[in-house]
Amino acid sequence: MNETADWMPVHLAPRDGTPIILWMIEDETPPALPLTAGFWTSSPQAGVSYWQLFGDPPRFCSDRQVRGWKPLLRD
Numbered sequence: 001m002n003e004t005a006d007w008m009p010v011h012l013a014p015r016d017g018t019p020i021i022l023w024m025i026e027d028e029t030p031p032a033l034p035l036t037a038g039f040w041t042s043s044p045q046a047g048v049s050y051w052q053l054f055g056d057p058p059r060f061c062s063d064r065q066v067r068g069w070k071p072l073l074r075d
Contacts, residue, residue, distance in 0.1 A: 004030055004068070006070065007023055007030055007067070007068030007069065007070060008068055008069055008070065009068060010063045010066040010067070010068060010069055011063070012069075013040065013066075013069045014040065015040045015049070016040070017039050017040060017041060018039060018040075018071075019037055019038065019039045019054070019072055020037065020038070020039065020069045020070065020071055020072060021036065021037050021069060021070045021071070021072060022036045022037065022038055022051065022053070022066050022068075022069050023036075023066065023067040023068040023069065023070075024036055024061075024065060024066060024067065025064070025065050025066065025067050026065075027067070030067075030068070036053055037053070037054050037072065038051045038052050038053035038054055038061075039051070039052055040052075050062055051063075051065075051066065
Protein backbone atom coordinates (compact mmCIF):
# COMPACT_ATOMS: atom_id res chain seq x y z
CA MET A 1 0.00 0.00 0.00
CA ASN A 2 1.29 3.46 -0.89
CA GLU A 3 1.35 5.45 2.34
CA THR A 4 1.60 8.76 0.48
CA ALA A 5 -1.46 8.12 -1.73
CA ASP A 6 -3.97 10.06 0.36
CA TRP A 7 -1.70 13.10 0.91
CA MET A 8 -2.37 16.02 -1.42
CA PRO A 9 0.26 18.45 -2.73
CA VAL A 10 0.59 21.66 -0.76
CA HIS A 11 -0.26 23.82 -3.79
CA LEU A 12 -3.80 22.35 -3.59
CA ALA A 13 -4.24 23.17 0.13
CA PRO A 14 -7.06 25.53 1.12
CA ARG A 15 -5.95 29.13 1.55
CA ASP A 16 -9.10 30.29 3.34
CA GLY A 17 -8.12 29.67 6.98
CA THR A 18 -9.48 26.10 7.07
CA PRO A 19 -7.44 24.01 9.57
CA ILE A 20 -5.69 21.02 7.95
CA ILE A 21 -3.13 18.31 8.81
CA LEU A 22 0.35 19.02 7.46
CA TRP A 23 3.14 16.59 6.52
CA MET A 24 6.28 18.57 7.22
CA ILE A 25 9.38 18.36 5.01
CA GLU A 26 11.63 17.12 7.85
CA ASP A 27 9.50 13.95 8.13
CA GLU A 28 10.77 11.42 5.57
CA THR A 29 7.55 9.39 5.67
CA PRO A 30 4.02 10.58 6.33
CA PRO A 31 3.17 10.77 10.04
CA ALA A 32 1.22 7.78 11.43
CA LEU A 33 -0.66 10.15 13.70
CA PRO A 34 -1.49 13.72 12.73
CA LEU A 35 1.15 15.57 14.67
CA THR A 36 1.10 18.93 12.90
CA ALA A 37 -2.00 20.94 12.10
CA GLY A 38 -2.31 24.50 10.96
CA PHE A 39 -4.04 26.99 8.69
CA TRP A 40 -3.14 29.53 6.01
CA THR A 41 -3.18 33.13 7.13
CA SER A 42 -2.09 36.52 5.85
CA SER A 43 -0.56 39.58 7.42
CA PRO A 44 -1.80 42.60 5.45
CA GLN A 45 0.57 44.91 7.36
CA ALA A 46 3.63 42.86 6.33
CA GLY A 47 2.19 41.84 2.94
CA VAL A 48 2.96 38.13 3.45
CA SER A 49 0.98 34.89 3.77
CA TYR A 50 2.10 31.73 5.58
CA TRP A 51 1.08 28.55 7.43
CA GLN A 52 0.39 29.10 11.12
CA LEU A 53 0.92 25.85 13.01
CA PHE A 54 -1.10 25.08 16.13
CA GLY A 55 0.94 24.79 19.31
CA ASP A 56 2.25 26.74 22.24
CA PRO A 57 3.89 28.87 21.07
CA PRO A 58 2.43 28.83 17.55
CA ARG A 59 4.96 28.35 14.73
CA PHE A 60 4.94 29.62 11.17
CA CYS A 61 6.22 28.16 7.90
CA SER A 62 6.03 28.45 4.11
CA ASP A 63 4.94 25.98 1.43
CA ARG A 64 8.59 24.92 1.01
CA GLN A 65 8.47 23.34 4.48
CA VAL A 66 5.36 21.22 3.74
CA ARG A 67 5.36 17.91 1.79
CA GLY A 68 1.59 17.45 1.72
CA TRP A 69 -1.70 17.90 3.50
CA LYS A 70 -4.96 16.20 4.47
CA PRO A 71 -8.27 17.57 5.72
CA LEU A 72 -8.92 17.29 9.44
CA LEU A 73 -11.14 14.40 10.42
CA ARG A 74 -14.63 15.53 11.37
CA ASP A 75 -17.50 13.81 13.19
